[in-house]
Amino acid sequence: MSLAIIMPGRNGEGLAERLKALDGGLDIQIWPDIERPEAVEFALCWQPPQGVLGDFPALKVVQSLGAGVDGLTEAIPLGVTLCRTVSPSLKTDMRDYVLLAILAEQRQWDAMAADQAQGHWQPRHYRRGGVVGIMGLGELGQAVAAGLAGLGFQLKGWSRTLKRLPAMETFHGPEQLEDFLADLDYLICLLPLTDQTRGLMDSGFFAKLGKPCYLIQAGRGPQLVEADLRSALDQGLLRxxxxxxxxxxxxxxxxxxxxxxxxRITPHCASVTSGKELAKAVYHNYLAMCQGLALDQVVDPEQGY
Known part of the structure; x- marks a missing residue:
């Protein structure tokens, strides 16, 4: 029984060392140096090469390195369980990233940085509170909502299906999207990438905004039509x-x-699982697989999350 690490461009050796520290008896193979593909029953993946998972005839479980599984759902062989990784730090880091983005915009941090570069003293007015809309009410969305709840923001949430959460007005489905967008000051996207969310934020979407708001996109890139975003900014639909x-x-x-x-651009770093937490999550699911127990963070392949 072997565990394969398939994450091109990332430090598979470092993760293998962390797993070995938890259990020195683990049989770990790191792609592309897979000498015994027939022994692999568990694979930890991030952007695996196309078709590579089909090389493992005994494969039972695939775990994504992160919370997203786009790029994996169609690659999973029939009968293989797909899991994602949502660590405690992933949730707190996302909460902090969103709060930082909101406060920086409220306080006009970019404008003051430009003033400093020119040696220009210019006190600036700033916003307080406001209506924050969160698209995606899974574990990350709920963590962000909990972090904002006591800070003077009015919270709204939108998801595929109905969810009732404390201190938040919730909306669901395409039919309630326009009502959700009606009065937002901040719009946060934390949706998974699915057929329904791909290209969701396009010109028609931005036209539904009730007033100019500030977008924080930390979901998945293909959800946003970048040319339409630029148009929305230039037309004043977004601040x-x-x-x-x-x-x-x-x-x-x-x-x-x-x-x-x-x-403002950040390089896909809003929220990252630490190597230590990743190793613990992977080892937990590996042991559960070996013992026939329930796995954590199992993905519904039809829903994509």
Whole structure:
């Protein structure tokens, strides 16, 4: 019985060492140096090469390195269980990233940084509170909502199906999207990438906004039509945007988003599972598989999350 690590461009050896520290008897193989594919029953993956999972005839479980599983759902062989990784730090880091983005926009931090570069003393007015809409009410969305709840914000949430959460007005489904968007000051996207959310934020979506708001996109890049975002900014439908994920990553140097005066760009770093927590989550599910117990964070392949 073997555990395979398949994460091109990342430090598979470092993760293997952390797993070995938990259990020195683990049989770990790191792609592309898989010498015994027939022994692999558990695979930890991040952007695996196309078709590689089909090389393991005894494969039972695939676990994503992160909370997202886009790029994996169609690659999973029939009968294999797919899991994702949602660690405590993933939730607190996302909460902090969203709060930082909101407060930086409220306090006009970018404008004051530009003033400093010019040696210009200019006190600026700033916003307080406001209506914050969160798209995606899974574990990350709920963690962000809990973090904002006591800070003077009015909270609204939107999800695929109905969810009732404390201190939040909730909406669900396409038929309630326009009502959700009606009065937002801040719009946060934490949705998973599915067929329904791909391209969701397009020109028609932005036209539904009741007033200019500030977008924080930390879901998945293909959910946002970048050309339509630029148009929405230029038309005044959005005040600005903080973007952590993109349709193409790394974001090409030629992208006009780099130079847009009302766009803040971060390199897909809003929330990252620590190596220690990742190893614990993987080892927990590996043991559960070996013992025939329930796995954590199992993904519904039809829903994509």
């Amino acid at each position: 600005g945007a903080c973007l952590d994920v993109f349709d193409v990553e790394p974001l090409p140097p030629s992208s006009p988003l780099w130079q847009h005066p009302r766009v």
